[in-house]
Amino acid sequence: MQTKSKSINILGIETSCDETAAAVVADGRVVKSSIVASQAGLHEKYGGVVPEIASRAHIEKIYPAIAEAIEQAKIGKDDIDAIAVANQPGLTIALIVGVTAAKTLSFVLGKPLITIDHLHAHMQSALLTEENPTLPAVALIVSGGHTSLYDYHSPLEPKLLGFTIDDAAGEAFDKVASILKLPYPGGPAIEEAAQTGNPKAINFPRSMLGADSLDFSFSGIKTAVLYYCHGQDMKGQSKVDEMNRQQIADIAASFQAAVVDVLVEKTQRAAEKIGAKTIILGGGVAANTWLRAGLQQMCESAVPPKKLLVAPKQYCTDNAVMVASLAYYKFKAGFFVDLTVEPKAHSD
Ligand code: KG4
Ligand code: ZN
Numbered sequence: 001m002q003t004k005s006k007s008i009n010i011l012g013i014e015t016s017c018d019e020t021a022a023a024v025v026a027d028g029r030v031v032k033s034s035i036v037a038s039q040a041g042l043h044e045k046y047g048g049v050v051p052e053i054a055s056r057a058h059i060e061k062i063y064p065a066i067a068e069a070i071e072q073a074k075i076g077k078d079d080i081d082a083i084a085v086a087n088q089p090g091l092t093i094a095l096i097v098g099v100t101a102a103k104t105l106s107f108v109l110g111k112p113l114i115t116i117d118h119l120h121a122h123m124q125s126a127l128l129t130e131e132n133p134t135l136p137a138v139a140l141i142v143s144g145g146h147t148s149l150y151d152y153h154s155p156l157e158p159k160l161l162g163f164t165i166d167d168a169a170g171e172a173f174d175k176v177a178s179i180l181k182l183p184y185p186g187g188p189a190i191e192e193a194a195q196t197g198n199p200k201a202i203n204f205p206r207s208m209l210g211a212d213s214l215d216f217s218f219s220g221i222k223t224a225v226l227y228y229c230h231g232q233d234m235k236g237q238s239k240v241d242e243m244n245r246q247q248i249a250d251i252a253a254s255f256q257a258a259v260v261d262v263l264v265e266k267t268q269r270a271a272e273k274i275g276a277k278t279i280i281l282g283g284g285v286a287a288n289t290w291l292r293a294g295l296q297q298m299c300e301s302a303v304p305p306k307k308l309l310v311a312p313k314q315y316c317t318d319n320a321v322m323v324a325s326l327a328y329y330k331f332k333a334g335f336f337v338d339l340t341v342e343p344k345a346h347s348d
Helices: 040-046 051-073 092-109 118-125 169-179 186-194 219-230 245-274 289-301 321-333
Strands: 009-014 019-026 030-038 082-088 113-117 137-142 147-152 159-163 278-282 307-310
Touching: 009 051, 009 092, 009 321, 019 051, 019 321, 030 051, 040 051, 051 092, 082 092, 082 118, 082 321, 092 113, 113 118, 113 321, 118 137, 118 147, 118 278, 118 321, 137 245, 147 245, 159 245, 169 186, 169 219, 169 245, 186 245, 186 289, 219 245, 245 289, 278 289, 289 307
Parallel strands: 009 082, 082 113, 137 278, 278 307
Antiparallel strands: 009 019, 019 030, 137 147, 147 159
């Protein structure tokens, strides 16, 4: 008689920025629970994440989030096979809260500990429904802190091809939203405002950094929006208060179109360079409909066409499902760490 092998349940923990998240995922794919406690309300009046406030909020929310994730998963603590935590990259004083919680649970429950690179986890969220993408693949990870292109061959060994030399795409969305006096986080606010705007109204710069570059730069476009709203000499007051809804919508749509043009062009270059058959899209900015459509169009018009794999919207922004899902592969490979592991601001 054949016996069904037992599922591997992994508890994932995520505290790298301003989301306190815990999740239980079975066998890398079956989401048994996903708790995300957002701190957006706490950071809104500052127009960006304040590390000290984020860290304190993580301390308050981490254990309730973990307890709820285990309860909703309807498993006992003994059914957890490993504890996984995002330990890099991110705000060190935020990461340390998740890492300390994970180490404590690993020690108390006697379960192995797995550390996860937050950006690799963002990639994994696009692969939740596609276990075996056609390779080679290029992964574009666009978040509030990072904008990176990877050569993806396996869940454990993505190779960095390019990254931003200044602002991340999400950071540019947040800063431009702040210039336009739109709410925080800026990405969804810009996307909403852009819906009624003309993407060709203003020709904002598209920084390509040379014909072969796979790196990104978004500080120039942010400054261009600032100058547009204040005047070139920056001596004038912001004109945003005098602008009507249509003018704001046109700026938002033109900015969004310029950022997406750059992201699509660079992804296409990376795809050509490695002969990619699949494009993987993850990170908070991957929730953007204009970006998804731009990459879809690029994939469809390629000869032969490429397949676009995008993270489901609820797993684009920070969550712990992606951490627990990726940890399954490390679990199978026996990649465990001991209790001396520390958080790191940057990826290895
Ligand atoms: O991945 P994420 O949750 O956190 C980091 O790892 O940074 O990404 C957050 C970023 C924020 O900058 C937010 O404005 C942006 O993702 N974002 C969006 C959208 N939704 C979130 N940007 C553009 N369009 C969106 N719909
Ligand atoms: Zn993220």
